[in-house]
Amino acid sequence: MTIEFLILTILGLTAYSFFLSKRKASALNAINPLDVHSQPHYHGLFSAILTIAPAIILLFLWSWLENSIFKTNLESYFSDVVDPYKVSFYVSGVKSFVAGASDTLMNHSNFSSAVEYYETSTKMSLALKSIVIVIITLITFRYSLNLVTAKFKARDLVEDIVIRTMKYASIFAIFITLGIVLSLLFETLRFFESVAVTEFLFGTHWSPQMSIREGQVGSSGSFGAVPVFTGTLLISLIAMLVAGPIGLFSAIYLSQYASNRVRSYAKPIIEILAGIPTVVYGFFAVITVGPFFRDLGIFFNIDGFSSESALIAGSVLGIMIIPFIASLTDDSLSAVPRSLKEGSLAMGATLSETTTRVIIPASFHGIVGSFLLAFSRAIGETMIVVMAAGFAANLTANPFNAVTTVTVQIVGLLTGDQEFDSAKTMSAFALAFVLFFLTLILNIISLSIVKKFREQYE
Amino acid sequence: MSNIIQRNKSEKRFQFYGLLAVGLAIFLLLVLLFKIFSTGFSAFNQTYLGVKIQIEKGENLSELDARSTLRKNLRNMFPEAQSRSDKKNLYSLFSPGAYIEFKEMLEAYDGDVIDGYYYFLASDDLDMYFKGTVARQGNSAGRIKPSQMKFVDEFVKMNLIELQFNRYLLGSADSRNPEMAGILGAIYGSLFAILIAFVTSFPLGVLTAIYLEKLTKQNAFSDLIETNINNLAAVPSIVFGLLGLAIFLNFFELPRSASLVGGLTLGLMTLPTIVIASRSAIKSVPPSIEEASIGLGSSKVQTIFNFTLPLAMPGILTGTIIGIARAIGETAPLLMIGMVAFIVDIPQGPLDASTALPVQIFLWQDSPERAFVERTSAAIIVLLIFLFLLNITAVYLRKKLEKKW
Numbered sequence: 053m054t055i056e057f058l059i060l061t062i063l064g065l066t067a068y069s070f071f072l073s074k075r076k077a078s079a080l081n082a083i084n085p086l087d088v089h090s091q092p093h094y095h096g097l098f099s100a101i102l103t104i105a106p107a108i109i110l111l112f113l114w115s116w117l118e119n120s121i122f123k124t125n126l127e128s129y130f131s132d133v134v135d136p137y138k139v140s141f142y143v144s145g146v147k148s149f150v151a152g153a154s155d156t157l158m159n160h161s162n163f164s165s166a167v168e169y170y171e172t173s174t175k176m177s178l179a180l181k182s183i184v185i186v187i188i189t190l191i192t193f194r195y196s197l198n199l200v201t202a203k204f205k206a207r208d209l210v211e212d213i214v215i216r217t218m219k220y221a222s223i224f225a226i227f228i229t230l231g232i233v234l235s236l237l238f239e240t241l242r243f244f245e246s247v248a249v250t251e252f253l254f255g256t257h258w259s260p261q262m263s264i265r266e267g268q269v270g271s272s273g274s275f276g277a278v279p280v281f282t283g284t285l286l287i288s289l290i291a292m293l294v295a296g297p298i299g300l301f302s303a304i305y306l307s308q309y310a311s312n313r314v315r316s317y318a319k320p321i322i323e324i325l326a327g328i329p330t331v332v333y334g335f336f337a338v339i340t341v342g343p344f345f346r347d348l349g350i351f352f353n354i355d356g357f358s359s360e361s362a363l364i365a366g367s368v369l370g371i372m373i374i375p376f377i378a379s380l381t382d383d384s385l386s387a388v389p390r391s392l393k394e395g396s397l398a399m400g401a402t403l404s405e406t407t408t409r410v411i412i413p414a415s416f417h418g419i420v421g422s423f424l425l426a427f428s429r430a431i432g433e434t435m436i437v438v439m440a441a442g443f444a445a446n447l448t449a450n451p452f453n454a455v456t457t458v459t460v461q462i463v464g465l466l467t468g469d470q471e472f473d474s475a476k477t478m479s480a481f482a483l484a485f486v487l488f489f490l491t492l493i494l495n496i497i498s499l500s501i502v503k504k505f506r507e508q509y510e
Numbered sequence: 511m512s513n514i515i516q517r518n519k520s521e522k523r524f525q526f527y528g529l530l531a532v533g534l535a536i537f538l539l540l541v542l543l544f545k546i547f548s549t550g551f552s553a554f555n556q557t558y559l560g561v562k563i564q565i566e567k568g569e570n571l572s573e574l575d576a577r578s579t580l581r582k583n584l585r586n587m588f589p590e591a592q593s594r595s596d597k598k599n600l601y602s603l604f605s606p607g608a609y610i611e612f613k614e615m616l617e618a619y620d621g622d623v624i625d626g627y628y629y630f631l632a633s634d635d636l637d638m639y640f641k642g643t644v645a646r647q648g649n650s651a652g653r654i655k656p657s658q659m660k661f662v663d664e665f666v667k668m669n670l671i672e673l674q675f676n677r678y679l680l681g682s683a684d685s686r687n688p689e690m691a692g693i694l695g696a697i698y699g700s701l702f703a704i705l706i707a708f709v710t711s712f713p714l715g716v717l718t719a720i721y722l723e724k725l726t727k728q729n730a731f732s733d734l735i736e737t738n739i740n741n742l743a744a745v746p747s748i749v750f751g752l753l754g755l756a757i758f759l760n761f762f763e764l765p766r767s768a769s770l771v772g773g774l775t776l777g778l779m780t781l782p783t784i785v786i787a788s789r790s791a792i793k794s795v796p797p798s799i800e801e802a803s804i805g806l807g808s809s810k811v812q813t814i815f816n817f818t819l820p821l822a823m824p825g826i827l828t829g830t831i832i833g834i835a836r837a838i839g840e841t842a843p844l845l846m847i848g849m850v851a852f853i854v855d856i857p858q859g860p861l862d863a864s865t866a867l868p869v870q871i872f873l874w875q876d877s878p879e880r881a882f883v884e885r886t887s888a889a890i891i892v893l894l895i896f897l898f899l900l901n902i903t904a905v906y907l908r909k910k911l912e913k914k915w
Contacts, residue, residue: 119763211810215721215725215811217717218717218718218720218721219721219725221713221714222718222735223735224714225735225739226734226738228778228781229738229741232749236749238756239756297531298535299535300531301531302532305525305527305528306532309529318532318536322532322535324539325538325539327836327839327897328542328897329893329897331839331841331871331872332546332890332894334875335546335875335887335890336546338875339549339883340541402518402521403525404521404525405521408524428744429744432749434746434841434842435841435868438872439875459746462846463748467848467850484748487748491746492744495741
């Protein structure tokens with residue numbers, strides 16, 4: 053019996069119990085419909101849920117338990133191996149050998165006995181699992197059929213289950229946040245066991261030394277994250293300098309000057325910019341914007357112009373966030389009551405005077421909010437900077453030099469081969485933790501600003 | 511206040527700035543698209559070299575060694591290539607794929623005598639030269655040396671060099687040889703990941719939206735969930751990648767590089783988008799319809815599933831498609847869970863190691879070979895077309911199914 057067959061059996065029994073209960077309830081209905089509390093299909097649904105739920109729960113629990121037991125037992129076969137990475141390598145080797153995915157007997161004295169153990173025990177476990185689960189499913193199947201009576205409130209129960217499911221689904225979102233915070237916090241705290249918090253937050257030298265061998269000289273690395281933060285800030289500021297004016301003036305033009313026709317075309321076109329994957333922007337930065345700026349740099353004879361300069365990454369990042377600023381600012385400009393605008397125009401002010409002196413002050417909160425949101429986007433953006441900015445951390449405010457960002461460091465530290473317990477890997481989590489809280493705070497501030505503003509006029 | 515002429519001038523100026531900003535945004539978009547399309551278009555064709563193949567009767571075609579037979583026929587075409595290095599230069603004009611193509615041809619060939627010109631895949635260096643991407647300088651072009659160029663000129667003179675449709679690009683997985691590299695493996699990886707992301711995030715998102723919109727009163731608990739979801743929507747995608755790394759790989763020990771893990775991570779990332787879109791769609795269903803349903807004796811759950819949800823479905827689907835489209839283009843979280851690897855096999859299922867289309871783009875743009883530049887652009891074109899189609903579907907759904915109450 054394979055696992056697929058077991059699942060098919062469970063599903064078949066579920067469908068059959070739905071059908072039988074529904075038929076029984078229909079028969080009851082035919083005798084005296086007024087006596088029967090629930091519609092036949094509710095009886096069917098409840099029976100189906102009662103049949104499938106224990107089986108599924110049991111299946112998951114069993115597989116989870118079985119996995120951890122097998123893992124410990126398999127590891128005990130390789131207890132003489134010191135390197136934990138090597139042990140997991142052997143264990144996965146055994147698993148893939150038994151699964152038939154590979155046919156290499158690895159070079160270890162216990163390998164074949166481990167294979168034998170794993171092969172027999174998985175077979176045993178599967179057989180036992182199948183028998184237990186099928187028996188339990190048959191019991192619930194029989195029991196659910198007995199429940200179908202005229203007085204049985206199947207509908208109430210089914211609706212109760214549905215509502216509960218929805219409630220748990222909505223709680224799941226909280227678990228995601230919790231998962232993010234905990235997984236980041238856990239590694240970050242472990243990171244701070246080896247590196248002082250003050251060094252991380254205020255140190256000015258960042259080189260998470262890529263030690264190739266263990267015990268190499270200087271393999272400890274230094275983790276002063278200030279250059280990483282300033283690099284992020286510099287690139288994001290350049291991006292805001294590009295996107296801010298373009299986004300703001302686009303929004304002003306589209307909301308105040310453009311005819312409806314122009315607006316209905318121009319707005320979606322600008323929003324296409326937001327739909328282009330960031331990896332495409334990164335490629336654009338590498339093949340077009342980079343060479344363009346480099347030529348400019350040569351033309352103007354700028355010293356130390358790097359091909360990974362903050363200017364390149366920043367300006368492409370700026371193009372990416374134009375639509376965020378444009379559409380959010382447009383929304384808040386359009387939300388200003390017509391009476392304000394018309395009052396100003398009636399006093400003889402030109403449209404530009406009305407815009408700068410009445411509409412923008414009136415929607416100032418919204419504009420600030422949209423800028424903050426765009427800024428938080430820029431800080432968290434990864435691919436553009438990974439492709440266009442450098443990895444070396446320089447503490448500089450010169451836009452022509454190469455700088456690095458938080459996200460570049462995270463990608464650099466966590467891709468490729470990694471030992472999971474080194475300070476190097478854990479520093480990526482510490483950086484991500486800072487990034488997460490920074491964007492979270494920016495987001496909360498901007499959302500509350502936008503919300504406050506909206507309430508003013510409603 | 512200054513005089514009216516100046517004020518009108520500044521009015522004109524202000525309007526011009528606005529127009530300039532809109533124009534600049536659109537111009538930048540066009541430059542980007544033009545650059546990508548103009549670079550990538552040539553990758554859909556590939557250079558092939560014609561070889562005169564002569565195989566006499568009596569040879570068992572399927573047992574011939576493709577490599578040596580093709581080389582023998584090549585030498586027959588160029589008897590002047592005698593020295594070892596000359597022969598090597600001649601062979602190196604072909605891709606390793608040429609031998610595979612020849613082998614396939616031999617296996618599929620019906621007759622027992624072959625005599626004629628057949629075309630085989632050229633190397634990426636020749637491809638770049640023939641397409642004009644790498645300019646000729648004297649007797650060399652890029653990585654084509656003068657000693658190879660004399661054979662190339664021969665081929666050109668004999669008119670035995672031509673462009674054919676690039677069947678590798680959309681038909682195979684990654685390869686170290688640019689001329690044989692394709693995106694099919696990456697497309698499969700993306701499809702598996704997106705399917706899993708949809709299956710996990712859609713039901714969860716819709717159920718959450720219904721609960722928040724219809725089944726709970728405004729209280730501290732619902733406020734908490736609401737703020738939480740709004741904030742999740744703004745969390746940088748790379749943080750979701752770290753979450754996937756910590757939860758799915760390190761805690762649940764799912765296989766690294768599998769599209770299953772990628773899909774789950776992208777699903778978590780898409781969830782807030784779907785919740786927010788679904789909520790506004792559910793909110794826009796007029797209460798009168800629901801009240802009528804309740805008035806006729808339906809329960810709350812019946813009303814939701816029979817009336818609210820079907821009426822809100824277009825809006826929910828539109829939001830979902832937009833969320834999924836964003837997830838398809840997402841790269842950073844996939845880098846975190848190890849979907850960034852050189853994988854030559856097309857994944858057969860979501861548990862196999864695979865890349866995704868945007869990750870393939872990222873990997874290719876990092877490759878030193880010149881020929882990968884146009885292939886990167888071609889992969890981007892495929893990705894953009896796919897996203898475009900998805901967004902068009904979303905717009906169409908919204909237009910088609912939108913009801914004005």
